[in-house]
Amino acid sequence: MLKQERHKLILDMLKTSKKVLSKNLSDELQVSEDTIRRDLKELELQDLIYRVHGGALLKEIRVRSYDERSTADIDEKKKIALKAVKLLKSGQVIIMSGSSTNLELAKIIPSEINATIYTYSLPIAVELSHHPAIEVIFIGGKLNKEAQVTVGIDVVNPIYNISADICFMGTDGIDISRGLTEPNWEVSRIKNSMIRASNYVVVMCVSSRVNSVKRHSVVPITEIDAIVSDINPDHSMFSDFKALDLTII
Amino acid sequence: MLKQERHKLILDMLKTSKKVLSKNLSDELQVSEDTIRRDLKELELQDLIYRVHGGALLKEIRVRSYDERSTADIDEKKKIALKAVKLLKSGQVIIMSGSSTNLELAKIIPSEINATIYTYSLPIAVELSHHPAIEVIFIGGKLNKEAQVTVGIDVVNPIYNISADICFMGTDGIDISRGLTEPNWEVSRIKNSMIRASNYVVVMCVSSRVNSVKRHSVVPITEIDAIVSDINPDHSMFSDFKALDLTII
DNA sequence: AAAAAAAATGCACAAACACGCAAAAAAACG
DNA sequence: CGTTTTTTTGCGTGTTTGTGCATTTTTTTT
Numbered sequence: 001m002l003k004q005e006r007h008k009l010i011l012d013m014l015k016t017s018k019k020v021l022s023k024n025l026s027d028e029l030q031v032s033e034d035t036i037r038r039d040l041k042e043l044e045l046q047d048l049i050y051r052v053h054g055g056a057l058l059k060e061i062r063v064r065s066y067d068e069r070s071t072a073d074i075d076e077k078k079k080i081a082l083k084a085v086k087l088l089k090s091g092q093v094i095i096m097s098g099s100s101t102n103l104e105l106a107k108i109i110p111s112e113i114n115a116t117i118y119t120y121s122l123p124i125a126v127e128l129s130h131h132p133a134i135e136v137i138f139i140g141g142k143l144n145k146e147a148q149v150t151v152g153i154d155v156v157n158p159i160y161n162i163s164a165d166i167c168f169m170g171t172d173g174i175d176i177s178r179g180l181t182e183p184n185w186e187v188s189r190i191k192n193s194m195i196r197a198s199n200y201v202v203v204m205c206v207s208s209r210v211n212s213v214k215r216h217s218v219v220p221i222t223e224i225d226a227i228v229s230d231i232n233p234d235h236s237m238f239s240d241f242k243a244l245d246l247t248i249i
Numbered sequence: 250m251l252k253q254e255r256h257k258l259i260l261d262m263l264k265t266s267k268k269v270l271s272k273n274l275s276d277e278l279q280v281s282e283d284t285i286r287r288d289l290k291e292l293e294l295q296d297l298i299y300r301v302h303g304g305a306l307l308k309e310i311r312v313r314s315y316d317e318r319s320t321a322d323i324d325e326k327k328k329i330a331l332k333a334v335k336l337l338k339s340g341q342v343i344i345m346s347g348s349s350t351n352l353e354l355a356k357i358i359p360s361e362i363n364a365t366i367y368t369y370s371l372p373i374a375v376e377l378s379h380h381p382a383i384e385v386i387f388i389g390g391k392l393n394k395e396a397q398v399t400v401g402i403d404v405v406n407p408i409y410n411i412s413a414d415i416c417f418m419g420t421d422g423i424d425i426s427r428g429l430t431e432p433n434w435e436v437s438r439i440k441n442s443m444i445r446a447s448n449y450v451v452v453m454c455v456s457s458r459v460n461s462v463k464r465h466s467v468v469p470i471t472e473i474d475a476i477v478s479d480i481n482p483d484h485s486m487f488s489d490f491k492a493l494d495l496t497i498i
Numbered sequence: 499a500a501a502a503a504a505a506a507t508g509c510a511c512a513a514a515c516a517c518g519c520a521a522a523a524a525a526a527c528g
Numbered sequence: 529c530g531t532t533t534t535t536t537t538g539c540g541t542g543t544t545t546g547t548g549c550a551t552t553t554t555t556t557t558t
Binding site for chain 2: 513514515516
């Protein structure tokens with residue numbers, strides 16, 4: 001394995017797990033710890049990582065925007081993103097809704113994944129624009145400044161022409177009888193069309209919001225294929241969903 | 250086997266496997282490692298591969314280019330933005346192209362201005378989303394990561410349905426006989442449709458680029474209503490434009 | 499304070515590299 | 529067609545780079 005390959009792998013690992021241990025790296029990459037230390041030294045010199053005793057930590061490239069810092073349940077959302085990223089594969093056509101969970105997902109997509117992603121979220125598009133291999137299609141429309149997503153009929157129409165392999169849908173409300181629900185009517189219509197355009201629908205939901213219902217219906221629960229949450233998929237909370245053949249991750 | 254044949258094969262291999270080793274190549278292509286090294290050296294000189302000890306890797310597109318470009322002539326662009334902002338009035342429907350000059354303009358729009366702005370530039374949309382009274386319509390499409398704008402047929406079509414009061418157009422080339430020109434073909438088509446959708450067209454151009462011609466034509470000079478530059482509007486450089494009844498600001 | 503873990507340092511060695519040169523191959527020319 | 533010129537290739541030389549190991553120093557843990 002080439003030195004640069006190792007460097008890339010180390011950076012990718014850091015991106016997803018935020019820390020790496022020299023010991024683990026030497027084991028996984030099949031080189032001596034000395035070599036790993038030299039690698040980390042180089043990466044530190046390039047200002048790409050923050051080296052500490054025992055390994056290295058992720059270097060925060062930029063101070064993240066204010067609204068992101070204040071995001072509720074950010075740790076839970078990062079957990080969800082870590083599980084969801086495993087569903088991504090090269091060659092897929094992907095639709096991503098405009099949730100903060102999806103933003104976390106966008107941040108940790110490995111650089112070797114080569115796929116097409118449709119989104120109508122400004123921050124997700126910005127994040128993905130730094131990815132070397134993802135083709136980004138932004139769905140235009142009137143910008144909702146609060147949610148930083150585009151809304152309106154101009155968003156719904158183009159979605160009808162998409163045929164996606166997988167849809168990552170962030171949500172505020174999922175319930176066994178009422179299905180997927182959403183507080184904003186316009187967003188509910190957009191989410192509905194996104195789901196109808198996708199072969200496989202993954203709902204990402206923090207555990208505290210499972211079994212909550214919002215004002216506007218998006219789709220019945222039967223339209224959902226999988227739920228990714230921050231907690232153990234064997235939790236009793238999900239038993240009803242499992243009975244309906246949903247995959248819990 | 251000819252040298253160019255090898256080069257092509259090497260590039261093909263790189264595309265599929267993302268890395269090549271000099272040793273393997275010399276074995277597969279039946280030439281000495283020295284020859285392979287010379288090949289790789291040439292390909293590196295053409296910026297097609299990233300050469301490393303032991304072989305070569307796929308060249309990753311640096312996304313930094315946009316940030317680099319946006320800082321060129323930044324003082325001139327701020328001057329232009331200061332002049333252009335005076336043309337903005339509440340109630341207008343505005344189209345903004347994706348230049349760094351327009352980004353500077355977006356930053357200084359007074360908070361009391363209440364207008365609708367169409368744009369296809371990611372950074373401009375992000376900037377405008379912080380404005381309290383501007384309604385932002387983002388024109389979607391495939392994202393060009395380098396310029397951070399959307400391009401393609403999906404951008405041009407929606408513009409035909411717009412009717413705008415004023416269009417702020419950043420440019421790399423304006424010339425009295427060739428009119429507005431643009432290095433990127435797709436962008437030239439988008440700019441053309443933007444101008445046709447607008448009542449009044451303002452071209453913003455740093456003085457050093459006045460009288461420069463790029464590859465693709467956007468519109469003849471007669472379609473332009475005003476030019477905003479960083480220098481004195483009475484400069485002799487503009488006398489020809491004035492004769493055609495263009496406003497110089 | 500002692501023990502353990504990790505890091506720095508110096509060294510050895512193999513692999514990969516650069517450079518010059520000459521042979522071979524290809525192209526250009528009369 | 530043969531000859532000259534240019535390009536491409538392989539080889540010998542010495543140099544650089546990447547890696548692992550032993551030893552010492554530093555940091556962390558107990």
